Amino acid sequence: MSAALDLRSTDAGAWSIGVPRLLAGLDTHAVLDHGAHLEVHGPQPIVELPRLVELLTGAGLSGRGGAGFPLAAKLQALHGQRARVIVNGSESEPASLKDRTLLRRAPHLVLDGALAVAAALGTDGVTVAVHDEAAFVAVSRAAAQRPDGRRVRLARTGGGFVGGEARALVRGLDGGPAVPPGRREHLTSSGTLVANVETFAQTAILLRRGLRGFTDTGTRDEPGTALVTVGGAVGRPGVVELPLGTPLGILLTAAQAAPAQAVLLGGYHGGWVRPNPDIRLSRAGAAAAGSSFGAGVVLVVDEATCGLGELALVSGWLARASAKQCGPCRFGLPALAADVAALAAGNPAALGAAFGHLHSIDGRGACSHPDGAVRFVSSGLHVLQDEVELHRHGGCRRPVVGRLPLTPVTSLTSGGAR
Amino acid sequence: MTRLDIDWTRCDGHGLCAELLPHRITRDDWGFPIISPAPASAKELKRAVTVCPALALRLTRS
Structure with a gap:
């Protein structure tokens, strides 16, 4: 944490x-x-x-x-x-x-x-x-x-x-x-x-x-303000109210972010983006950057941290957070998390396995948890390409510090959910 | 068009649907069905619905 x-x-x-x-x-x-x-x-x-x-x-x-x-x-x-x-x-x-x-x-x-x-x-x-x-x-x-x-x-x-x-x-x-x-x-x-x-x-x-x-602030299609929670490698974490459409760079500067390797937008069902300061913080802006605004989460993973290791930690959490009602989510997310962990540990074959599992989980559940987890992991592997390359050839030599906050997984009462 | 919908909270991956319609339904690594998007006759799909022991399949019109 x-x-x-x-x-x-x-x-x-x-x-x-x-x-x-x-x-x-x-x-x-x-x-x-x-x-x-x-x-x-x-x-x-x-x-x-x-x-x-x-x-x-x-x-x-x-x-x-x-x-x-x-x-x-x-x-x-x-x-x-x-x-x-x-x-x-x-x-x-x-x-x-x-x-x-x-x-x-x-x-x-x-x-x-x-x-x-x-x-x-x-x-x-x-x-x-x-x-x-x-x-x-x-x-x-x-x-x-x-x-x-x-x-x-x-x-x-x-x-x-x-x-x-x-x-x-x-x-x-x-x-x-x-x-x-x-x-x-x-x-x-x-x-x-x-x-x-x-x-x-x-x-x-x-x-x-x-x-x-x-409507006197924000964008034409998305007027007004929004609350975002900014965290990770920032000096000034917390809840920030900003006009919709505010450039990411302005938020990162105001939050005193460390030089960023990648930014996660939208939370753990959201998507990773490169730290492009021009990305607009709105639903349309996040979508244009290949992510989603979600519940307004902005998390910074800095250059001094092992991005893939951080991705692996959250992948494991997403697997544990499954309600375990639906087979592809129940079995697929742990398999996917194991792939990401193996990749971070230096097993180059794990990347192909991860892509296979991503494909077989997407869209196959009663809720959006499997789809959100797929978006999180696939965008992470994409944005952290350089990291992935380093890990396939021996590792990035940066520490995993738990930059992305995780909460204890409470057991869901899914036993009798049929 | 008639479509086969899966209630994923019910499906246990018994695989009877895939045995019945091998050209329409395959199974993933854990045995859960993957339904081909190609059109199938309503009669064929109805048989898959009836054969499912977990009552996880139903037909919907889209």
Whole structure:
């Protein structure tokens, strides 16, 4: 585990490039209680469903949990049902800290957004699902401070990378195993709206600023700001709010990054990129660089570290994080992780084996875990080509330091998942 | 077009589908099915659905 990403130190590590919206007030307040929240953000206007959909569509607000699905489309897919509203605060991506930072320090903004969506849908309350204990305490305190706090229900989730996937989350909340179901059906078809913590906070900002105020920063297709978690070989790790489309180079300079060998965008289902300073931090920018914006994770692997060794560590973690429900993921990911470890140890034949396994895992599971793991490993092998060559001929002589943060793998209750 | 969908949480890699339709379905290193994207008759695919002991296959129209 990287000491730089220790959770205690990152409570202070929230900063911004440009004017903060979600993080406004956190430079002077450790936590925005209800009074401070109203002072900083003002009261939230309540709008009817058609107006909310119109605003969300105009703002192009897409989900900030990783999948990037437009919130307006989720609302429309409910076809006016009185859906239940769930705030997904499980934040199971080990390198991401943005959601727990919002829940711990600006909980009212998240609750404002969620309650506004619920009100527009004609639903009484919202469920906030969190794993992080400090976030749980902060949200329960925040609910107690609000006149509408009785509309907030809190649920503690079991954690686990795959357990944070929306369908797995809902299954867990409903008393089942917190693993993805076998059939890929949309939650909205069963009257459930699940969205990420930041997505609701952005909604609260949009309601206050209006369309013009919301879209006055960011890119034309992706207006507004985003939270990213920057870590790895940086002097100033933490949660950063920046305008969408900010060049990677600006973030790396502001975060005091060491000379980079490679950068991981999007997290452990994301993709590795070369440290090109011109890459734009947005969904379109990350995609153009062959990666994905995901949940906004930016991790730096420096020139002094063994990149392939770091890749091998996370590959092993991804294998352990599988819910082990689906054969190609259950057996394929450990085989793939063994290939990467063997390659790092200097076995040149392991590269071909890894490509074979990547091919036979991709797209063959009930959730996106195998596909995400394939994207992570294949982009890593591609971007770290020079590293791979060094290892095929004796090694790179750089140390493996655990630059990429990993969390303990909690056992998923997948035993009776059939 | 009728397509064969696999519920990966159910599939145990018994391999009966691949035995029944060797020209359509092969198996990976661990015995799990790889379905050829080439079109197949609905009748043929239906037989694969019925033969699966784990009830992991179903037909969908796309």
